[in-house]
Amino acid sequence: MPRMIFVNLPVTDLAASMKFYEALGFSNNPQFTDHTAACMVWSEAIHVMLLSHDKWKSFTTRPICPPTSSEVSLALAMDDRAAVDAFNAAAAANGGTGDINPVQDLGFMYGRDIADPDGHVWGPFWMDMEAMPTGD
Structure with a gap:
């Protein structure tokens, strides 16, 4: 089995969150989706599990962070600057918040x-490895 990551996120409105992530380019895997959770696929290796608060609480007794906090920032490599800008625009147009930090x-x-509707932070980025400073 290939190494994969399943990022679990508590969400207040499962349907709205699914719509938000679909607008960003994620697709739904109905095999792992029901009325309490949805599996949103970014790539063969990256999946985001959107969990209702009740479902989330079945995994842990730790409190859910308020939307104004930052428990983690998830970075996604993009193909180019235009893809970063498009991701930001799609987030802002679909219930999230764009440019929550300086560009x-x-x-x-x-x-x-960006932040999703529940305040989860995503950092789409593009990097040109050939132009990266060498530190000399």
């Missing part, structure tokens, strides 16, 4: 952080 433009690397 990062280092020339060789470009990123714009």
Whole structure:
């Protein structure tokens, strides 16, 4: 079996969250989706499990972070700057918040952080490895 990651996120409105992630380019895997959870696929290796609060609480007794906090920032490599900008625009147009942090433009690397409707932070970025400073 290939190494994969399943990111579990608590969400307040499962249907709205599914719609949001679909607008960002994720697809739904109905095999792992029901009225309490939805599996949203980014790639063969990256899946996001959207969990209702009740479902989330069946995994842990730790409290769910409020939408104004940052428990983790999940970075997604994009093909180019335009893809980063499109991801940001799609987030802002579909219930999320674009540019929650200052735009990062280092020339060789470009990123714009967004928050989903529940405040989960995603950092789409593009990097040109050939243009990256060598540190000499």
